[in-house]
Amino acid sequence: SQQGEEDPQALSIQEGENATMNCSYKTSINNLQWYRQNSGRGLVHLILIRSNEREKHSGRLRVTLDTSKKSSSLLITASRAADTASYFCAAGDSGGYQKVTFGTGTKLQVIP
């Protein structure tokens, strides 16, 4: 099963609204990363939060991490039509293999 699982699977909002996506993971992590994939294009790294951090900001992005609940959330504020994409969380295992495992993604649609 996937290490990271996003919730919801799909989200549709109006331009200007905030979008929140959640990610749960199963094992101990070194870090958690969020990526965006636009339709038909490659994945782009958005933000990385380390296991000893609780919150991180980057522009209109805010990521939180709760290691006790093994969960993370990604908030996109003041959404734009260009934010329409699939968003994936990726959990970096703290084990010896140092593997980063991606979740199944949240499809976000921002309606102009």
Place this chain on the structure above:
Amino acid sequence: GAGVSQSPSNKVTEKGKDVELRCDPISGHTALYWYRQSLGQGLEFLIYFQGNSAPDKSGLPSDRFSAERTGGSVSTLTIQRTQQEDSAVYLCASSQTPYYEQYFGPGTRLTVT
């Protein structure tokens, strides 16, 4: 600078044939990852290289799949006796070191007919 490149961008092959997919990571990146993404699905981890060695091969779906990396740079993913269920986009990513952000290539779309 140059990003991660993959070739070919598209590959159509007949069932039973072997295919080789190539990944050129960003220069100096020690970690290299292969993933598979089926239509509308998430990323399925296949294999990870640290330098030329692969500490984790657990994601390879079957013994028809193999991968190697030479000179700490280029990697090839080989699929022998392809099956229709192998059809997917194969993505390669590299990172400066494990755990750092990964930079993805554009992928190779494999179609097995």
